Amino acid sequence: MTQNHLPGMESSAISVLKRAVELDQSGRFLESLVCYQEGIQLLIDVLKAVNDDSKRGHYRGKIKGYMDRAEQIKAHVNQKKEDGKYHEQVRIADDATGYSYEAVFKPYISGALTEVWVEDPYIRHTHQLYNFLRFCEMLLKASCKVKTIHLLTSSDDADGGPQTSALAELKRNLSTHGVALDLQYSSTIHDREIRFDNGWIIKIGRGLDYFKRPKGRFSIGYCDFDLRQCHETTVDVFHTKHTKTL
Template sequence: MTQNHVTGMENAAVSVLKRAVELDHSGRLPESLVCYQEGIQLLIDVLKAVKDDSKRGHYREKTQGYMARAEQIKALVSQMKEDGKYHEQNKILEDATGHSYEVLFKPYISSSLTEVWVEDPYIRHTHQLYNFVRFCEMLLKAPCKVKRIHLLTSQDEQDSSQQTRALAELKESLSAHGMDLDVQYSSTIHDREIRFDNGWIIKIGRGLDYFKRPKGRFSIGYCDYDLRQCHETTVDIFHTQHTKTL
């Protein structure tokens, strides 16, 4: 392994762990735990590659410290979940980037996740339907086995046929991947909520529609949501031992 490659690994570990500490200090514990775990693994890889004994000792000490903090966070989050007191609030700032669905939901997706409920009145227009498709794709790629997604939304009063066709096409497509989509409509729905059957509840002020329209089809951010600018919104995360059932 070349020195440049080792240096790159070291820089990556430092960057991820710096982000872990920032999230930790701001109280965003599940997100910080994910970063700590990723950073620790990077440090372990660095330890395997570094030959200098002094550096190995330094990284071994750092790894042990970060592992201890990760275990503390894991225990703290677990206790808060057990007590039903977990609540975290994050802000997505105006024009911010780096907030794709993969980034936003990753800390709350576990291997035990099998069912998802989405309540969002605005899965109607073309760009909102595409957002929901992206959300479903994120779940398909995630390290879990989601078998069913429930969508509760409102009907498009101007062109409900397009909305119905689009969701029927998505249902058929998801079925080919072993995932069932259950769609229900409500004329009184207002709140926006995404609920996982592993106990996590994510409430986004703007629902799934917090991305700004890209400047054009060939503009950066059109395909990659991490590079797309966002509207300002608030994300509230809760945990309950009693998950929603049909």
């Protein structure tokens, strides 16, 4: 990195670490940990490019402070997980943006993740089926090796053709990526939750269907769901050592 790039890298580090502190203060610890780690790496890159000794000392102090806080958060999260008492809640405000599936689920995805359970009664209509497709795409792109995705949903009795054919096509397509899709239907399912076999359980009040319709086909947020406005909903995150037996 040249000196010309230094201001931009420093600005990026400050922005990411500011977000980390905000998430930390609101109790969203895992999200804050991701931001702390990204911000610390950016500061380390800045440190490598700085020649002034006083500035280098300043950056070393900042890096140490953020690393200490990140270690404290990691220890806190691990202890809560060990005790089976981890609970984190995120409130998504009406019209809020920045809550794509990548943003919501990234903190809970790890290399150990191989199996996912999705229980959502509303994977029936076209936009809901596309939501599930996007969720599957997110898993394929993530830093994990998912081999099986289980979907438990309700059957669209009124017009079951589109649902059946769409999920059958998705099942075939996922298999070409080495992922099995296990489909099951229930007429009594009501609750919505997503379980990962690394222990994380994510309960979203609206399930995967928390995005608002775009205002038009060429409006911002039509393609990029980080820019798509959301319905108001709540995301509750828990951790258990016994995900597969739930």
